[in-house]
Amino acid sequence: MADEKTAKLEAFRKEVRAWLRANLPKGWGTPEYKVLEGFTQERHDLGKWWTKKCYEAGYTGFGYPKEYGGIERPREEIMVIREEMARTGTPGAPSSLGLLLAAPTLMAHGQEWQKKRFIPKIMSGEESWCEGFSEPNAGSDLANVQTYAVRDGDEWVVKGQKCWTSMWKFADFGILIVKTDLKAPRHRNLTAFIFDTTSKGFERRPLRQMTDESEFGELFFDDMRIPHANMMGEQGRGWYVAMTTLTAERSMGGEQVVSQQGGEIRLGSGVDNLIELARARKRFGKALWDDPVYRQKIAQAAIEEDAYRSWGPAFRAKARKGGASLGATLSFEASVSKNYWAESRQRRAMLIEDMLGSYSQLMSGSKHAVAEGSWVYEILRSRGASIEMGTTEINRNIIAERILGLPREDSAKKAQEK
Amino acid sequence: MEFGLSEEQDMLKTMARDFLTKECPKAHVRKMMDDEIGYAPALWKKMADLGWQGLVFPEEFGGSAMNFRDLAVLSEEMGRALIAAPFFSTVMLFGLPILQHGSDHLKREFLPKIANGEMVGTLALLEADGDFWADGIRAKALKRGNHYLISGAKMFVTDAKAADYFLVAARTQATDDPENNITLFLVDAKEWGVYVGKLKTMDMIRKQYEVTFSNVNVPASHIVGELNGGWQIIKQIAVQANAQLCAEMIGGGDWVLETTVAYCKDRVAYGAPIGSYQGLKHRLADMYMELEHARPLMIRAVEYVREARTDAELAVSMAKSYCADVYEMLTNNGVQLHGGIGFTWDHDMHLYFKRARWSANSFGNPTYHRDLIASQLEKQLL
Numbered sequence: 177m178a179d180e181k182t183a184k185l186e187a188f189r190k191e192v193r194a195w196l197r198a199n200l201p202k203g204w205g206t207p208e209y210k211v212l213e214g215f216t217q218e219r220h221d222l223g224k225w226w227t228k229k230c231y232e233a234g235y236t237g238f239g240y241p242k243e244y245g246g247i248e249r250p251r252e253e254i255m256v257i258r259e260e261m262a263r264t265g266t267p268g269a270p271s272s273l274g275l276l277l278a279a280p281t282l283m284a285h286g287q288e289w290q291k292k293r294f295i296p297k298i299m300s301g302e303e304s305w306c307e308g309f310s311e312p313n314a315g316s317d318l319a320n321v322q323t324y325a326v327r328d329g330d331e332w333v334v335k336g337q338k339c340w341t342s343m344w345k346f347a348d349f350g351i352l353i354v355k356t357d358l359k360a361p362r363h364r365n366l367t368a369f370i371f372d373t374t375s376k377g378f379e380r381r382p383l384r385q386m387t388d389e390s391e392f393g394e395l396f397f398d399d400m401r402i403p404h405a406n407m408m409g410e411q412g413r414g415w416y417v418a419m420t421t422l423t424a425e426r427s428m429g430g431e432q433v434v435s436q437q438g439g440e441i442r443l444g445s446g447v448d449n450l451i452e453l454a455r456a457r458k459r460f461g462k463a464l465w466d467d468p469v470y471r472q473k474i475a476q477a478a479i480e481e482d483a484y485r486s487w488g489p490a491f492r493a494k495a496r497k498g499g500a501s502l503g504a505t506l507s508f509e510a511s512v513s514k515n516y517w518a519e520s521r522q523r524r525a526m527l528i529e530d531m532l533g534s535y536s537q538l539m540s541g542s543k544h545a546v547a548e549g550s551w552v553y554e555i556l557r558s559r560g561a562s563i564e565m566g567t568t569e570i571n572r573n574i575i576a577e578r579i580l581g582l583p584r585e586d587s588a589k590k591a592q593e594k
Numbered sequence: 595m596e597f598g599l600s601e602e603q604d605m606l607k608t609m610a611r612d613f614l615t616k617e618c619p620k621a622h623v624r625k626m627m628d629d630e631i632g633y634a635p636a637l638w639k640k641m642a643d644l645g646w647q648g649l650v651f652p653e654e655f656g657g658s659a660m661n662f663r664d665l666a667v668l669s670e671e672m673g674r675a676l677i678a679a680p681f682f683s684t685v686m687l688f689g690l691p692i693l694q695h696g697s698d699h700l701k702r703e704f705l706p707k708i709a710n711g712e713m714v715g716t717l718a719l720l721e722a723d724g725d726f727w728a729d730g731i732r733a734k735a736l737k738r739g740n741h742y743l744i745s746g747a748k749m750f751v752t753d754a755k756a757a758d759y760f761l762v763a764a765r766t767q768a769t770d771d772p773e774n775n776i777t778l779f780l781v782d783a784k785e786w787g788v789y790v791g792k793l794k795t796m797d798m799i800r801k802q803y804e805v806t807f808s809n810v811n812v813p814a815s816h817i818v819g820e821l822n823g824g825w826q827i828i829k830q831i832a833v834q835a836n837a838q839l840c841a842e843m844i845g846g847g848d849w850v851l852e853t854t855v856a857y858c859k860d861r862v863a864y865g866a867p868i869g870s871y872q873g874l875k876h877r878l879a880d881m882y883m884e885l886e887h888a889r890p891l892m893i894r895a896v897e898y899v900r901e902a903r904t905d906a907e908l909a910v911s912m913a914k915s916y917c918a919d920v921y922e923m924l925t926n927n928g929v930q931l932h933g934g935i936g937f938t939w940d941h942d943m944h945l946y947f948k949r950a951r952w953s954a955n956s957f958g959n960p961t962y963h964r965d966l967i968a969s970q971l972e973k974q975l976l
Contacts, residue, residue, distance in 0.1 A: 442905075443905050443908050443909060443912065444971045444974065447971065448975065451971060451975060468965065471964070472961065472964045472968070475964035475968045475971070476915075476964060478912070478967060479912045479916045479967070480916075482894075482912060483887040483890065486890035486891060487886065489595075490597040490890035490893065493597035494597075494598065496598060497599075512886055515880075569872070569876065571879075572872075572875065572880065573872070575883065576878050576879040576882075580879070580882060582858065582859060582878065583859070583867050583869060585866075585870050
């Protein structure tokens with residue numbers, strides 16, 4: 177019985193591999209393939225094209241009912257698909273913000289027409305989504321949102337500003353959290369809406385980051401009108417809609433780690449490139465790799481990389497045993513892996529800086545830059561890792577309060593009572 | 595690779611937790627800290643009745659024929675309880691090498707006695723320099739007919755006062771390559787010329803001694819493994835011992851975190867439980883994060899040793915280095931977050947703090963293992 181099942185699954189794995197070989201862009205995974213860098217239209221279109229292909233083959237869109245465009249498959253097959261895609265690496269999506277964040281939020285809080293209208297096109301990758309959550313004065317303290325909406329007949333009129341929006345340039349729709357009640361207490365004064373990025377009164381601008389690129393953007397609403405029918409969940413319950421999205425966001429990172437194979441990968445392979453760099457870089461005429469200080473640090477990076485990779489499979493085993501649904505537990509436990517990843521990545525970036533020495537200053541574009549400036553980019557970009565998707569500090573609160581069961585801080589309690 | 599425990603392993607874990615809670619509470623452990631031999635023979639016998647000492651021995655030698663992962667389940671619970679018994683020495687440092695490299699007659703003579711709880715043994719390896727390397731071994735064994743005469747001074751020998759037998763590493767020929775002239779001998783602790791002197795050590799539960807051998811007579815039949823082939827066996831002992839040590843450290847780490855979380859929920863300052871303040875709860879969150887990332891490395895190391903994989907040594911070095919760093923971090927924070935009470939003799943936290951130090955510095959400390967890791971990674975890339 178078990179053998180038959182294994183054999184079937186292996187046959188399926190071969191099928192997925194063959195499909196990937198046939199459908200990935202020509203030369204994918206080989207040095208000849210020029211990976212698209214930056215946040216360009218070209219790269220976005222590639223992701224869209226790829227998601228559609230996967231959707232048509234039945235390789236994405238899991239976990240949703242058929243009537244909303246979901247695709248049903250046995251869990252083992254889904255794991256195989258994810259593993260194979262992780263192995264080859266795929267062009268951008270199918271892990272768009274729509275699929276990972278908007279769809280679960282729509283499922284939990286959307287009206288029936290909203291689910292029918294929006295989820296299928298998220299699944300197929302045809303429409304892209306963004307989140308209008310953070311503001312200049314509402315980051316970790318999201319409940320402090322100041323963008324507000326006033327009702328006018330069958331519409332709401334929105335005024336304000338959002339920032340740190342991923343996919344700001346390409347999103348067709350967004351989830352917007354706005355204040356709709358100026359008198360109601362915190363957490364009960366917000367409402368969620370679906371907004372169309374082609375609306376009048378809506379404007380988007382790039383947010384220039386310390387990396388000198390614009391992965392994130394700013395959204396401006398100047399009396400932008402949203403139909404009342406686009407409200408998600410009840411009026412005044414927007415905080416809870418946002419919590420659903422943020423929980424999905426945390427799980428998203430976790431899901432990626434959980435689907436990894438941990439022990440099956442060659443030990444320490446995550447630092448191959450660091451060793452190459454240390455062999456190539458010389459200090460005072462001697463290769464860094466021959467210096468015990470760098471050997472120690474790279475060995476430590478190897479350990480941390482393997483610990484990070486092994487966390488997922490170990491968590492999977494724990495969740496299976498606990499009988500808890502993976503998703504529910506993962507929403508909190510994902511904070512553990514997320515913090516670890518952010519801190520480990522930053523330590524590694526510091527090591528890279530150390531190894532590059534004077535060359536750590538040469539950005540992409542300089543003809544002397546090492547590896548076209550990709551290492552230097554990481555020195556800058558890695559600093560965002562502990563801020564995006566919940567700061568390290570917010571995640572520590574989640575770990576301490578939701579997993580270890582420690583009480584909330586007194587000030588937080590008082591703020592709640594206000 | 596399976597990260598989770600089987601139903602049988604879960605039962606073993608529960609049974610071990612219950613047994614140790616009842617039979618080896620901290621009051622008993624503290625009593626044994628001042629005890630001459632450091633363990634209660636009655637407890638040792640009860641452990642044997644549960645089949646623990648012979649857990650991984652085949653049935654023909656009185657064992658239970660269970661595997662290395664099962665043994666790690668026990669190690670984890672023993673590390674949590676800080677068991678006051680020479681289990682680690684007897685099984686990891688003494689029984690396993692006899693099982694794996696001993697002649698048939700040695701296996702028949704020694705293994706059933708270990709399994710029955712009638713024998714305690716340990717490894718006499720390190721000498722004055724205290725480092726884990728072949729060159730540090732200066733003890734000599736001179737051949738006299740069918741016997742050898744062993745002379746030398748061993749240091750950091752665990753549970754030596756409790757031991758009935760020592761597995762002694764001594765040089766058996768004069769060559770330039772110390773890795774090819776070391777032999778392992780089984781030496782009766784009652785033999786004339788064996789002197790055991792207590793060392794005053796930080797960890798008072800897992801006691802350490804200096805053992806002097808002065809022309810001690812050992813029959814050639816008591817050689818374990820090949821003549822001059824001892825160092826390879828010692829390396830294997832270290833790999834296995836480190837893997838099980840990692841399990842002990844994770845078990846101890848669980849105790850430290852649970853105890854500290856409970857204290858921070860309970861202790862009130864400025865009108866609120868101290869665990870509500872971010873300055874403290876963030877430390878606790880980091881402790882949990884580190885522990886949950888050390889755990890899978892430990893499991894991987896144990897499983898790779900069980901499967902006798904070629905990369906088991908690398909997996910163990912990674913786990914040992916990391917678990918030791920994490921256990922030290924946990925116990926540092928455990929003391930700190932308890933405040934004054936955490937610095938007292940009466941609180942149990944210092945017992946774990948001290949065990950973490952012993953664990954980190956036995957069979958290679960984290961720096962030593964990171965150096966090994968770098969060399970192994972280099973080999974993979976060649």
